[in-house]
Amino acid sequence: MFIKQIIDYLERLKQLHESLLALSKRKTEALKTNDIDGLRSCLNQERKHISAIETLEKKRIAAVKEWAANEADYEGENPTISEIIEWVDWAGRQQLKEVYDAFILVLAELKQQEVLNGDLTRQSLQFVNMSLDLLQPTIESVNYGGTSRANGPKRSVFDSQA
Numbered sequence: 001m002f003i004k005q006i007i008d009y010l011e012r013l014k015q016l017h018e019s020l021l022a023l024s025k026r027k028t029e030a031l032k033t034n035d036i037d038g039l040r041s042c043l044n045q046e047r048k049h050i051s052a053i054e055t056l057e058k059k060r061i062a063a064v065k066e067w068a069a070n071e072a073d074y075e076g077e078n079p080t081i082s083e084i085i086e087w088v089d090w091a092g093r094q095q096l097k098e099v100y101d102a103f104i105l106v107l108a109e110l111k112q113q114e115v116l117n118g119d120l121t122r123q124s125l126q127f128v129n130m131s132l133d134l135l136q137p138t139i140e141s142v143n144y145g146g147t148s149r150a151n152g153p154k155r156s157v158f159d160s161q162a
């Protein structure tokens with residue numbers, strides 16, 4: 001019974017992460033097109049997804065702990081899914097392994113997509129900073145020569161060597 005519950009939680013987590021991946025791809029498009037409203041919408045939806053994922057993950061952890069407590073042969077406290085796959089009977093093992101493998105693939109793709117989004121965000125920030133630097137001159141560029149008289153040789157206003 002606990003294995004069925006763990007499999008169900010993993011499938012639901014996979015579905016939520018697939019939805020989060022679709023959101024991440026929409027966020028990439030919003031970053032590429034400078035769609036601030038679309039980006040804001042994606043971020044709000046991401047927060048909701050993350051909250052749901054956290055709640056579901058807590059339930060999955062509780063189910064895994066219950067399985068570990070009720071499994072007579074298991075000696076650890078907090079088993080991983082990989083450890084559970086080793087302990088479960090053949091029918092449950094195959095189904096759990098399939099769901100786990102599919103979930104790992106979705107997580108890997110989501111990670112790649114978020115790395116891309118991070119790179120796009122950094123590039124956008126670099127562009128904004130460069131634009132601001134061009135619009136706001138620094139104090140050194142206000143003094144047309146860029147050097148002060150204190151650094152160079154001292155000259156008099158009147159040239160006395162004539």
